Amino acid sequence: MRPALFLFALLMPLLLLAGCRQQGEWYIFEGVALGSGYHITLNGDLGPGESALVEAAIQGELASLDNDIQLLQHLLATGWPIVLGPPGAQVPDDLLQLYRARAVDHLARVLGEFGVEHALVELGGVQRTLGRAGRHPWRVRLPRTGLASAPDAALRLEGAALVTRSAARPADADGQEWERILAVSAVAQSAEAADHLARELLASPLETAMEQPARVVVLTPRGITLHIGAGLEPLLER
Template identity: 25%
Template sequence: MIERLERRVTGPILLGLALLLFVLLAGCERDPQSYRLEGPIFGTGFHITFYGDYDDEKLADIEQSVKDALHDVDRLMSTYKPDSELSRFNQAEVGQPFELSPQTAEVVREAIRVGDISDGAFDVTVGAAVNLWGFGPDKHPDRVPDDDQIAEALKEVDYKALELDGNTLTKTKPVYVDLSGIAKGYGVDAVARALDALGVDRYLVEVGGEIRTRGDKPGGQPWRIAVEKPVSNERSVQRIIELDDSAVATSGDYRNYFESDGKRYSHTIDPRTGRPITHHLVSVTVITSDCMTADALATAIDVLGPDAGYTMAERENLAVYLVVKTPEGFETRVSTAFQSYLEDSETEDRS
Protein backbone atom coordinates (compact mmCIF):
# COMPACT_ATOMS: atom_id res chain seq x y z
CA MET A 1 0.00 0.00 0.00
CA ILE A 2 1.33 3.41 -0.92
CA GLU A 3 1.23 5.69 2.09
CA ARG A 4 2.77 8.79 0.60
CA LEU A 5 3.85 9.88 -2.87
CA GLU A 6 6.16 12.87 -3.17
CA ARG A 7 6.63 15.00 -6.27
CA ARG A 8 9.22 17.67 -6.62
CA VAL A 9 11.45 19.33 -9.20
CA THR A 10 15.04 18.44 -8.51
CA GLY A 11 18.48 19.66 -9.45
CA PRO A 12 21.36 17.19 -9.31
CA ILE A 13 20.02 13.88 -8.01
CA LEU A 14 21.61 10.88 -6.33
CA LEU A 15 19.39 7.84 -5.94
CA GLY A 16 20.67 5.47 -3.27
CA LEU A 17 19.19 2.03 -3.90
CA ALA A 18 18.14 -0.07 -0.90
CA LEU A 19 19.64 -3.38 -2.15
CA LEU A 20 22.53 -4.09 -4.45
CA LEU A 21 22.39 -1.24 -6.98
CA PHE A 22 22.46 2.55 -6.81
CA VAL A 23 22.17 5.09 -9.62
CA LEU A 24 24.60 7.88 -10.32
CA LEU A 25 22.70 10.78 -11.84
CA ALA A 26 24.78 13.64 -13.13
CA GLY A 27 23.70 17.28 -13.02
CA CYS A 28 20.61 18.02 -15.07
CA GLU A 29 19.45 21.01 -17.01
CA ARG A 30 16.54 23.29 -16.30
CA ASP A 31 15.01 22.57 -19.69
CA PRO A 32 13.87 19.83 -19.79
CA GLN A 33 13.17 19.73 -16.08
CA SER A 34 13.87 16.77 -13.83
CA TYR A 35 11.05 15.35 -11.70
CA ARG A 36 11.13 12.74 -8.98
CA LEU A 37 8.44 10.51 -7.48
CA GLU A 38 9.09 8.34 -4.46
CA GLY A 39 7.29 6.42 -1.75
CA PRO A 40 6.98 3.06 0.03
CA ILE A 41 5.75 -0.09 -1.72
CA PHE A 42 6.18 -3.89 -1.48
CA GLY A 43 7.91 -3.57 1.90
CA THR A 44 10.61 -1.43 0.28
CA GLY A 45 10.55 1.85 -1.65
CA PHE A 46 10.31 3.17 -5.17
CA HIS A 47 12.11 6.08 -6.83
CA ILE A 48 11.29 7.45 -10.26
CA THR A 49 13.18 10.15 -12.08
CA PHE A 50 11.90 11.52 -15.38
CA TYR A 51 12.61 14.46 -17.64
CA GLY A 52 10.30 16.72 -19.60
CA ASP A 53 8.26 19.89 -19.38
CA TYR A 54 4.89 19.14 -17.79
CA ASP A 55 2.22 21.36 -16.29
CA ASP A 56 0.62 20.62 -12.92
CA GLU A 57 -2.33 18.77 -14.45
CA LYS A 58 -0.07 16.43 -16.41
CA LEU A 59 2.14 15.85 -13.38
CA ALA A 60 -0.93 14.94 -11.33
CA ASP A 61 -1.93 12.40 -14.00
CA ILE A 62 1.58 10.91 -13.99
CA GLU A 63 1.61 10.69 -10.21
CA GLN A 64 -1.79 8.99 -10.05
CA SER A 65 -0.91 6.53 -12.83
CA VAL A 66 2.27 5.49 -11.02
CA LYS A 67 0.37 5.11 -7.79
CA ASP A 68 -2.35 3.02 -9.45
CA ALA A 69 0.14 0.75 -11.25
CA LEU A 70 2.02 -0.12 -8.06
CA HIS A 71 -1.15 -0.50 -6.02
CA ASP A 72 -2.62 -2.92 -8.58
CA VAL A 73 0.42 -5.20 -8.43
CA ASP A 74 0.37 -5.13 -4.63
CA ARG A 75 -3.38 -5.84 -4.56
CA LEU A 76 -3.01 -8.82 -6.88
CA MET A 77 0.26 -10.46 -5.84
CA SER A 78 0.94 -9.63 -2.19
CA THR A 79 1.31 -12.54 0.21
CA TYR A 80 0.83 -10.15 3.14
CA LYS A 81 -2.73 -9.24 2.16
CA PRO A 82 -5.13 -12.11 2.96
CA ASP A 83 -7.59 -10.90 0.31
CA SER A 84 -5.07 -10.49 -2.51
CA GLU A 85 -5.58 -12.62 -5.59
CA LEU A 86 -2.45 -14.64 -4.83
CA SER A 87 -3.48 -15.22 -1.20
CA ARG A 88 -6.88 -16.44 -2.33
CA PHE A 89 -5.22 -18.88 -4.72
CA ASN A 90 -2.99 -20.14 -1.91
CA GLN A 91 -6.11 -20.71 0.20
CA ALA A 92 -7.86 -22.63 -2.60
CA GLU A 93 -8.17 -26.40 -2.49
CA VAL A 94 -5.82 -28.70 -4.37
CA GLY A 95 -7.25 -29.44 -7.80
CA GLN A 96 -9.59 -26.44 -7.77
CA PRO A 97 -9.20 -24.31 -10.95
CA PHE A 98 -8.63 -20.68 -10.04
CA GLU A 99 -9.13 -17.86 -12.53
CA LEU A 100 -6.29 -15.35 -12.34
CA SER A 101 -6.16 -11.81 -13.64
CA PRO A 102 -4.16 -11.45 -16.88
CA GLN A 103 -1.45 -9.64 -14.85
CA THR A 104 -0.92 -12.41 -12.29
CA ALA A 105 -1.15 -15.09 -14.98
CA GLU A 106 1.60 -13.33 -16.93
CA VAL A 107 3.88 -13.35 -13.89
CA VAL A 108 3.16 -17.00 -13.05
CA ARG A 109 3.73 -17.99 -16.68
CA GLU A 110 7.15 -16.32 -16.71
CA ALA A 111 8.01 -17.82 -13.33
CA ILE A 112 7.31 -21.30 -14.68
CA ARG A 113 9.39 -20.60 -17.81
CA VAL A 114 12.39 -19.40 -15.78
CA GLY A 115 11.98 -22.42 -13.51
CA ASP A 116 12.20 -24.67 -16.56
CA ILE A 117 15.26 -23.06 -18.17
CA SER A 118 17.09 -22.99 -14.80
CA ASP A 119 16.40 -26.65 -14.00
CA GLY A 120 14.30 -25.65 -11.00
CA ALA A 121 16.74 -23.15 -9.51
CA PHE A 122 13.92 -20.59 -9.63
CA ASP A 123 10.83 -21.88 -7.87
CA VAL A 124 7.98 -19.67 -6.65
CA THR A 125 6.86 -22.41 -4.25
CA VAL A 126 10.11 -22.33 -2.21
CA GLY A 127 8.43 -20.39 0.61
CA ALA A 128 8.16 -23.35 2.99
CA ALA A 129 11.94 -23.84 2.92
CA VAL A 130 12.64 -20.10 3.15
CA ASN A 131 10.40 -19.80 6.22
CA LEU A 132 12.04 -22.84 7.80
CA TRP A 133 15.40 -21.06 7.73
CA GLY A 134 13.90 -17.86 9.15
CA PHE A 135 14.16 -15.66 6.06
CA GLY A 136 10.46 -15.45 5.21
CA PRO A 137 7.61 -13.42 6.69
CA ASP A 138 7.36 -15.92 9.57
CA LYS A 139 10.69 -14.81 11.00
CA HIS A 140 12.12 -16.60 14.02
CA PRO A 141 15.43 -16.53 15.91
CA ASP A 142 18.30 -17.80 13.78
CA ARG A 143 18.42 -21.58 13.89
CA VAL A 144 19.63 -24.41 11.70
CA PRO A 145 16.85 -26.93 10.93
CA ASP A 146 17.57 -30.64 10.97
CA ASP A 147 17.40 -32.99 7.99
CA ASP A 148 13.90 -34.20 8.82
CA GLN A 149 12.55 -30.64 8.96
CA ILE A 150 14.15 -29.82 5.61
CA ALA A 151 12.75 -32.98 4.02
CA GLU A 152 9.28 -32.10 5.31
CA ALA A 153 9.50 -28.56 3.93
CA LEU A 154 10.63 -29.86 0.53
CA LYS A 155 7.36 -31.77 0.19
CA GLU A 156 5.73 -28.37 -0.36
CA VAL A 157 8.31 -27.09 -2.86
CA ASP A 158 7.50 -27.97 -6.46
CA TYR A 159 6.64 -25.37 -9.07
CA LYS A 160 5.73 -28.20 -11.46
CA ALA A 161 2.64 -28.72 -9.30
CA LEU A 162 1.33 -25.49 -10.87
CA GLU A 163 -0.70 -26.00 -14.05
CA LEU A 164 -1.53 -22.83 -15.96
CA ASP A 165 -4.07 -23.04 -18.77
CA GLY A 166 -4.66 -19.59 -20.19
CA ASN A 167 -5.38 -17.57 -17.07
CA THR A 168 -6.59 -20.56 -15.05
CA LEU A 169 -4.16 -21.86 -12.44
CA THR A 170 -4.51 -25.20 -10.64
CA LYS A 171 -2.23 -26.79 -8.06
CA THR A 172 -1.94 -30.57 -8.18
CA LYS A 173 -0.61 -30.88 -4.63
CA PRO A 174 -0.34 -28.58 -1.58
CA VAL A 175 2.07 -25.76 -2.47
CA TYR A 176 2.30 -22.14 -1.42
CA VAL A 177 3.11 -19.61 -4.15
CA ASP A 178 5.18 -16.53 -3.32
CA LEU A 179 5.93 -14.24 -6.27
CA SER A 180 8.29 -11.92 -4.39
CA GLY A 181 11.22 -13.07 -6.53
CA ILE A 182 9.56 -11.77 -9.70
CA ALA A 183 6.62 -9.48 -8.82
CA LYS A 184 8.83 -6.57 -7.80
CA GLY A 185 10.34 -6.54 -11.27
CA TYR A 186 6.85 -6.78 -12.74
CA GLY A 187 5.90 -3.72 -10.67
CA VAL A 188 8.76 -1.80 -12.30
CA ASP A 189 7.44 -2.83 -15.72
CA ALA A 190 3.89 -1.80 -14.77
CA VAL A 191 5.12 1.69 -13.85
CA ALA A 192 7.11 1.88 -17.09
CA ARG A 193 4.00 1.02 -19.10
CA ALA A 194 2.03 3.69 -17.25
CA LEU A 195 4.67 6.31 -18.05
CA ASP A 196 4.82 5.21 -21.68
CA ALA A 197 1.04 5.55 -21.99
CA LEU A 198 1.24 9.16 -20.79
CA GLY A 199 3.99 10.07 -23.24
CA VAL A 200 6.84 10.15 -20.71
CA ASP A 201 9.79 8.91 -22.72
CA ARG A 202 12.85 9.73 -20.58
CA TYR A 203 12.77 8.01 -17.22
CA LEU A 204 14.36 5.72 -14.68
CA VAL A 205 12.13 3.55 -12.48
CA GLU A 206 13.58 1.79 -9.44
CA VAL A 207 11.77 -0.43 -6.96
CA GLY A 208 13.85 -2.01 -4.22
CA GLY A 209 16.94 -2.06 -6.42
CA GLU A 210 15.33 -3.34 -9.63
CA ILE A 211 15.57 -0.80 -12.45
CA ARG A 212 14.13 0.02 -15.85
CA THR A 213 15.07 2.94 -18.06
CA ARG A 214 13.87 4.60 -21.24
CA GLY A 215 15.42 7.30 -23.39
CA ASP A 216 18.31 9.36 -22.16
CA LYS A 217 19.13 12.27 -19.90
CA PRO A 218 19.57 15.87 -21.09
CA GLY A 219 22.49 16.33 -23.44
CA GLY A 220 22.08 12.81 -24.79
CA GLN A 221 23.70 11.31 -21.70
CA PRO A 222 22.83 7.67 -20.93
CA TRP A 223 21.52 6.45 -17.62
CA ARG A 224 24.56 5.29 -15.66
CA ILE A 225 23.98 2.41 -13.24
CA ALA A 226 26.51 1.41 -10.61
CA VAL A 227 26.78 -2.24 -9.66
CA GLU A 228 27.59 -2.28 -5.98
CA LYS A 229 30.71 -3.99 -4.67
CA PRO A 230 29.51 -7.11 -2.80
CA VAL A 231 30.81 -6.36 0.68
CA SER A 232 28.61 -6.03 3.74
CA ASN A 233 30.44 -3.24 5.59
CA GLU A 234 30.43 -0.49 2.96
CA ARG A 235 28.70 0.80 -0.15
CA SER A 236 31.08 1.27 -3.05
CA VAL A 237 31.09 0.74 -6.80
CA GLN A 238 32.19 -2.45 -8.50
CA ARG A 239 31.33 -1.45 -12.09
CA ILE A 240 29.45 1.26 -14.00
CA ILE A 241 27.14 0.27 -16.84
CA GLU A 242 25.15 2.43 -19.25
CA LEU A 243 21.51 1.80 -20.18
CA ASP A 244 18.95 3.30 -22.53
CA ASP A 245 15.81 1.18 -22.96
CA SER A 246 16.65 -1.72 -20.66
CA ALA A 247 15.95 -3.34 -17.32
CA VAL A 248 18.48 -4.50 -14.74
CA ALA A 249 18.22 -6.63 -11.61
CA THR A 250 20.84 -7.81 -9.14
CA SER A 251 20.78 -10.65 -6.64
CA GLY A 252 23.32 -11.46 -3.93
CA ASP A 253 23.71 -12.83 -0.44
CA TYR A 254 26.30 -10.55 1.14
CA ARG A 255 23.90 -8.51 3.29
CA ASN A 256 21.18 -10.96 4.32
CA TYR A 257 22.45 -14.00 6.23
CA PHE A 258 22.93 -15.36 9.73
CA GLU A 259 25.78 -17.14 11.46
CA SER A 260 25.61 -20.17 13.75
CA ASP A 261 28.60 -21.93 15.35
CA GLY A 262 30.92 -19.90 13.16
CA LYS A 263 29.22 -20.87 9.90
CA ARG A 264 27.46 -18.37 7.65
CA TYR A 265 24.07 -19.24 6.18
CA SER A 266 22.86 -17.33 3.12
CA HIS A 267 19.28 -16.10 2.78
CA THR A 268 19.25 -17.55 -0.74
CA ILE A 269 17.67 -21.00 -0.49
CA ASP A 270 18.17 -23.57 -3.23
CA PRO A 271 14.65 -24.91 -3.86
CA ARG A 272 16.11 -28.21 -5.06
CA THR A 273 17.83 -28.95 -1.73
CA GLY A 274 15.92 -26.79 0.76
CA ARG A 275 19.24 -25.45 2.02
CA PRO A 276 21.15 -22.15 1.70
CA ILE A 277 23.52 -21.87 -1.23
CA THR A 278 27.17 -22.61 -0.39
CA HIS A 279 29.02 -21.59 -3.54
CA HIS A 280 31.12 -18.44 -3.92
CA LEU A 281 28.95 -16.41 -6.30
CA VAL A 282 28.21 -13.30 -4.25
CA SER A 283 26.48 -11.08 -6.81
CA VAL A 284 24.78 -11.49 -10.17
CA THR A 285 23.49 -8.68 -12.36
CA VAL A 286 21.17 -9.38 -15.29
CA ILE A 287 20.10 -6.99 -18.06
CA THR A 288 17.02 -7.76 -20.17
CA SER A 289 14.31 -5.82 -21.96
CA ASP A 290 11.84 -6.19 -19.08
CA CYS A 291 12.41 -6.12 -15.33
CA MET A 292 10.13 -9.04 -14.48
CA THR A 293 12.40 -11.41 -16.38
CA ALA A 294 15.60 -9.80 -15.08
CA ASP A 295 14.34 -10.16 -11.52
CA ALA A 296 13.61 -13.88 -11.86
CA LEU A 297 16.79 -14.66 -13.81
CA ALA A 298 19.00 -12.91 -11.25
CA THR A 299 17.57 -15.13 -8.51
CA ALA A 300 17.88 -18.27 -10.62
CA ILE A 301 21.53 -17.66 -11.48
CA ASP A 302 22.29 -16.70 -7.89
CA VAL A 303 21.04 -20.15 -6.87
CA LEU A 304 22.87 -21.95 -9.68
CA GLY A 305 26.26 -20.49 -8.78
CA PRO A 306 29.15 -19.21 -10.90
CA ASP A 307 29.70 -22.22 -13.15
CA ALA A 308 26.15 -23.44 -13.82
CA GLY A 309 24.92 -19.83 -13.83
CA TYR A 310 27.44 -18.78 -16.45
CA THR A 311 26.62 -21.85 -18.54
CA MET A 312 22.93 -20.94 -18.44
CA ALA A 313 23.70 -17.33 -19.39
CA GLU A 314 25.63 -18.41 -22.47
CA ARG A 315 23.09 -21.07 -23.45
CA GLU A 316 20.18 -18.62 -23.20
CA ASN A 317 22.14 -15.63 -24.60
CA LEU A 318 21.62 -13.63 -21.40
CA ALA A 319 23.48 -10.45 -20.46
CA VAL A 320 24.92 -11.46 -17.08
CA TYR A 321 27.66 -10.04 -14.86
CA LEU A 322 28.91 -12.33 -12.07
CA VAL A 323 31.06 -11.39 -9.08
CA VAL A 324 32.74 -14.38 -7.46
CA LYS A 325 34.57 -14.46 -4.12
CA THR A 326 38.10 -15.87 -4.27
CA PRO A 327 40.90 -16.16 -1.70
CA GLU A 328 42.49 -13.09 -3.32
CA GLY A 329 39.31 -10.97 -3.33
CA PHE A 330 36.72 -10.81 -6.12
CA GLU A 331 36.82 -11.90 -9.73
CA THR A 332 34.23 -11.19 -12.40
CA ARG A 333 32.76 -13.34 -15.12
CA VAL A 334 30.92 -11.61 -17.93
CA SER A 335 28.67 -13.35 -20.44
CA THR A 336 29.11 -12.64 -24.13
CA ALA A 337 25.80 -10.76 -24.27
CA PHE A 338 26.86 -8.45 -21.43
CA GLN A 339 30.03 -7.20 -23.09
CA SER A 340 28.35 -4.33 -24.94
CA TYR A 341 27.15 -2.78 -21.66
CA LEU A 342 30.58 -2.33 -20.17
CA GLU A 343 32.14 1.11 -20.20
CA ASP A 344 35.69 1.06 -21.48
CA SER A 345 36.38 4.26 -19.58
CA GLU A 346 35.51 2.74 -16.22
CA THR A 347 38.22 0.81 -14.40
CA GLU A 348 37.09 -2.24 -12.49
CA ASP A 349 37.99 -2.82 -8.84
CA ARG A 350 38.90 -6.45 -8.33
CA SER A 351 40.22 -6.09 -4.80
Protein backbone atom coordinates in the same frame (compact mmCIF):
# COMPACT_ATOMS: atom_id res chain seq x y z
CA MET B 1 27.25 34.58 -49.92
CA ARG B 2 24.47 32.58 -51.57
CA PRO B 3 21.02 32.90 -49.87
CA ALA B 4 20.92 29.21 -48.84
CA LEU B 5 24.37 29.36 -47.25
CA PHE B 6 23.56 32.68 -45.57
CA LEU B 7 20.36 31.22 -44.06
CA PHE B 8 22.25 28.11 -42.89
CA ALA B 9 24.88 30.29 -41.19
CA LEU B 10 22.15 32.19 -39.34
CA LEU B 11 20.37 29.02 -38.18
CA MET B 12 23.47 27.02 -37.16
CA PRO B 13 23.83 28.58 -33.63
CA LEU B 14 20.16 27.91 -32.95
CA LEU B 15 20.49 24.30 -34.10
CA LEU B 16 23.52 23.77 -31.87
CA LEU B 17 21.70 25.21 -28.86
CA ALA B 18 18.69 23.02 -29.51
CA GLY B 19 20.91 19.95 -29.64
CA CYS B 20 22.41 20.82 -26.27
CA ARG B 21 19.09 21.25 -24.50
CA GLN B 22 17.52 18.59 -22.32
CA GLN B 23 14.31 16.93 -23.56
CA GLY B 24 12.23 18.88 -21.01
CA GLU B 25 11.80 19.45 -17.29
CA TRP B 26 13.03 17.04 -14.62
CA TYR B 27 10.49 15.40 -12.29
CA ILE B 28 11.06 13.11 -9.30
CA PHE B 29 8.46 10.84 -7.67
CA GLU B 30 9.24 8.84 -4.53
CA GLY B 31 7.34 6.64 -2.09
CA VAL B 32 6.97 3.16 -0.60
CA ALA B 33 5.37 0.11 -2.22
CA LEU B 34 5.72 -3.68 -2.13
CA GLY B 35 7.73 -3.51 1.08
CA SER B 36 10.38 -1.21 -0.37
CA GLY B 37 11.00 2.33 -1.54
CA TYR B 38 10.58 3.47 -5.11
CA HIS B 39 12.25 6.33 -6.96
CA ILE B 40 11.27 7.61 -10.40
CA THR B 41 13.18 10.29 -12.28
CA LEU B 42 11.78 11.47 -15.59
CA ASN B 43 12.62 14.09 -18.13
CA GLY B 44 9.81 15.39 -20.32
CA ASP B 45 7.37 18.10 -21.19
CA LEU B 46 4.35 17.59 -18.95
CA GLY B 47 1.50 20.03 -19.36
CA PRO B 48 -0.06 22.08 -16.54
CA GLY B 49 -1.36 19.73 -13.86
CA GLU B 50 -0.13 16.67 -15.73
CA SER B 51 2.58 16.00 -13.13
CA ALA B 52 -0.13 15.38 -10.51
CA LEU B 53 -1.93 13.01 -12.91
CA VAL B 54 1.27 11.06 -13.50
CA GLU B 55 1.88 10.76 -9.76
CA ALA B 56 -1.72 9.60 -9.19
CA ALA B 57 -1.37 6.98 -11.94
CA ILE B 58 1.89 5.73 -10.41
CA GLN B 59 0.36 5.41 -6.96
CA GLY B 60 -2.74 3.69 -8.36
CA GLU B 61 -0.68 1.09 -10.21
CA LEU B 62 1.43 0.34 -7.15
CA ALA B 63 -1.63 0.19 -4.88
CA SER B 64 -3.14 -2.46 -7.14
CA LEU B 65 -0.01 -4.62 -6.91
CA ASP B 66 0.19 -4.01 -3.15
CA ASN B 67 -3.38 -5.33 -2.88
CA ASP B 68 -2.34 -8.49 -4.72
CA ILE B 69 0.46 -9.08 -2.21
CA GLN B 70 -1.85 -8.40 0.75
CA LEU B 71 -4.38 -10.90 -0.61
CA LEU B 72 -1.66 -13.50 -0.97
CA GLN B 73 -0.48 -12.73 2.57
CA HIS B 74 -4.03 -13.26 3.84
CA LEU B 75 -4.22 -16.62 2.08
CA LEU B 76 -0.92 -17.63 3.64
CA ALA B 77 -2.10 -16.53 7.09
CA THR B 78 -5.18 -18.72 6.81
CA GLY B 79 -3.25 -21.68 5.44
CA TRP B 80 -4.99 -21.76 2.04
CA PRO B 81 -3.85 -23.08 -0.27
CA ILE B 82 -1.59 -25.37 1.72
CA VAL B 83 1.03 -25.53 -1.05
CA LEU B 84 1.96 -21.90 -0.34
CA GLY B 85 3.17 -22.74 3.14
CA PRO B 86 1.99 -23.28 6.71
CA PRO B 87 -0.51 -20.85 8.31
CA GLY B 88 1.15 -17.55 9.16
CA ALA B 89 3.91 -17.90 6.56
CA GLN B 90 5.24 -14.76 4.86
CA VAL B 91 5.19 -14.06 1.15
CA PRO B 92 8.40 -15.66 -0.19
CA ASP B 93 11.16 -13.21 -1.09
CA ASP B 94 11.44 -14.86 -4.50
CA LEU B 95 7.81 -14.06 -5.29
CA LEU B 96 8.05 -10.55 -3.86
CA GLN B 97 11.07 -9.85 -6.08
CA LEU B 98 9.08 -11.02 -9.11
CA TYR B 99 6.26 -8.63 -8.20
CA ARG B 100 8.75 -5.78 -7.91
CA ALA B 101 10.07 -6.50 -11.40
CA ARG B 102 6.51 -6.63 -12.68
CA ALA B 103 5.72 -3.34 -10.93
CA VAL B 104 8.68 -1.59 -12.57
CA ASP B 105 7.48 -2.72 -16.01
CA HIS B 106 3.95 -1.57 -15.20
CA LEU B 107 5.27 1.85 -14.17
CA ALA B 108 7.26 2.11 -17.39
CA ARG B 109 4.04 1.43 -19.31
CA VAL B 110 2.15 4.07 -17.28
CA LEU B 111 4.83 6.67 -18.08
CA GLY B 112 4.64 5.74 -21.75
CA GLU B 113 0.89 6.37 -21.73
CA PHE B 114 1.66 9.96 -20.69
CA GLY B 115 4.13 10.32 -23.52
CA VAL B 116 7.20 10.10 -21.27
CA GLU B 117 10.14 8.79 -23.29
CA HIS B 118 13.02 9.40 -20.87
CA ALA B 119 12.91 8.03 -17.32
CA LEU B 120 14.63 5.91 -14.69
CA VAL B 121 12.38 3.71 -12.53
CA GLU B 122 13.73 1.94 -9.41
CA LEU B 123 11.87 -0.22 -6.93
CA GLY B 124 13.51 -2.47 -4.37
CA GLY B 125 16.75 -2.63 -6.35
CA VAL B 126 15.01 -3.39 -9.66
CA GLN B 127 15.86 -0.65 -12.19
CA ARG B 128 14.59 0.12 -15.67
CA THR B 129 15.47 2.96 -18.00
CA LEU B 130 13.48 4.61 -20.76
CA GLY B 131 15.35 6.63 -23.35
CA ARG B 132 18.28 8.70 -22.15
CA ALA B 133 19.31 11.03 -19.33
CA GLY B 134 19.80 14.17 -21.36
CA ARG B 135 22.44 13.50 -24.02
CA HIS B 136 23.74 10.31 -22.37
CA PRO B 137 22.42 6.87 -21.38
CA TRP B 138 21.22 6.54 -17.79
CA ARG B 139 23.91 5.69 -15.23
CA VAL B 140 22.81 2.65 -13.19
CA ARG B 141 25.00 1.38 -10.35
CA LEU B 142 25.60 -2.34 -9.94
CA PRO B 143 25.05 -3.73 -6.41
CA ARG B 144 28.12 -3.87 -4.19
CA THR B 145 29.81 -7.22 -3.84
CA GLY B 146 31.56 -6.76 -0.49
CA LEU B 147 34.95 -7.14 -2.13
CA ALA B 148 37.30 -4.40 -0.95
CA SER B 149 39.46 -4.91 -4.05
CA ALA B 150 36.51 -4.43 -6.43
CA PRO B 151 35.56 -0.78 -7.01
CA ASP B 152 31.92 0.20 -7.35
CA ALA B 153 30.79 -0.42 -10.92
CA ALA B 154 28.09 1.26 -12.99
CA LEU B 155 26.37 0.59 -16.28
CA ARG B 156 25.19 2.95 -19.00
CA LEU B 157 21.69 1.77 -19.91
CA GLU B 158 19.31 3.05 -22.55
CA GLY B 159 15.91 1.35 -22.76
CA ALA B 160 16.95 -1.60 -20.59
CA ALA B 161 16.47 -3.04 -17.09
CA LEU B 162 18.84 -4.34 -14.40
CA VAL B 163 17.82 -7.00 -11.87
CA THR B 164 19.94 -8.74 -9.23
CA ARG B 165 19.06 -12.13 -7.78
CA SER B 166 20.82 -13.79 -4.83
CA ALA B 167 20.99 -17.54 -4.37
CA ALA B 168 19.51 -19.17 -1.30
CA ARG B 169 22.24 -20.26 1.09
CA PRO B 170 22.45 -24.08 1.13
CA ALA B 171 23.19 -26.07 4.24
CA ASP B 172 26.91 -26.67 4.70
CA ALA B 173 28.10 -30.18 4.03
CA ASP B 174 30.30 -31.20 6.98
CA GLY B 175 31.15 -27.55 7.49
CA GLN B 176 32.82 -27.36 4.07
CA GLU B 177 32.03 -24.65 1.52
CA TRP B 178 32.03 -25.45 -2.18
CA GLU B 179 32.19 -23.38 -5.32
CA ARG B 180 28.78 -21.86 -6.03
CA ILE B 181 27.11 -18.79 -7.48
CA LEU B 182 26.14 -16.23 -4.84
CA ALA B 183 24.38 -13.61 -6.99
CA VAL B 184 23.63 -12.65 -10.57
CA SER B 185 22.97 -9.17 -11.95
CA ALA B 186 21.33 -9.40 -15.38
CA VAL B 187 20.28 -6.89 -18.04
CA ALA B 188 17.37 -7.24 -20.47
CA GLN B 189 14.86 -5.03 -22.26
CA SER B 190 12.27 -5.36 -19.48
CA ALA B 191 12.52 -5.92 -15.73
CA GLU B 192 10.62 -9.21 -15.87
CA ALA B 193 12.90 -10.48 -18.65
CA ALA B 194 15.98 -9.46 -16.63
CA ASP B 195 14.55 -11.17 -13.54
CA HIS B 196 13.90 -14.35 -15.53
CA LEU B 197 17.46 -14.31 -16.91
CA ALA B 198 18.97 -13.76 -13.45
CA ARG B 199 16.99 -16.69 -11.99
CA GLU B 200 17.96 -18.87 -14.93
CA LEU B 201 21.67 -18.09 -14.59
CA LEU B 202 21.61 -18.75 -10.84
CA ALA B 203 20.78 -22.37 -11.66
CA SER B 204 23.15 -22.68 -14.63
CA PRO B 205 26.87 -23.43 -14.95
CA LEU B 206 29.09 -20.35 -14.81
CA GLU B 207 30.08 -20.87 -18.46
CA THR B 208 26.49 -20.15 -19.52
CA ALA B 209 26.59 -16.67 -17.97
CA MET B 210 29.82 -15.73 -19.74
CA GLU B 211 27.96 -15.10 -23.00
CA GLN B 212 25.12 -13.17 -21.38
CA PRO B 213 24.68 -9.51 -20.30
CA ALA B 214 25.30 -10.43 -16.67
CA ARG B 215 27.70 -10.14 -13.76
CA VAL B 216 28.11 -13.24 -11.60
CA VAL B 217 29.44 -13.34 -8.04
CA VAL B 218 30.97 -16.73 -7.25
CA LEU B 219 32.16 -18.21 -3.97
CA THR B 220 35.26 -20.41 -4.40
CA PRO B 221 37.55 -22.14 -1.90
CA ARG B 222 39.96 -19.22 -2.44
CA GLY B 223 37.36 -16.49 -1.87
CA ILE B 224 34.82 -14.50 -3.86
CA THR B 225 35.38 -13.87 -7.57
CA LEU B 226 33.53 -11.65 -10.08
CA HIS B 227 32.78 -12.65 -13.66
CA ILE B 228 31.51 -10.29 -16.37
CA GLY B 229 29.58 -11.77 -19.28
CA ALA B 230 30.46 -10.73 -22.81
CA GLY B 231 27.05 -9.11 -23.23
CA LEU B 232 27.64 -6.81 -20.26
CA GLU B 233 31.11 -5.57 -21.20
CA PRO B 234 29.96 -2.86 -23.65
CA LEU B 235 27.58 -1.43 -21.02
CA LEU B 236 30.18 -0.94 -18.28
CA GLU B 237 31.07 2.63 -17.46
CA ARG B 238 34.70 3.29 -18.29
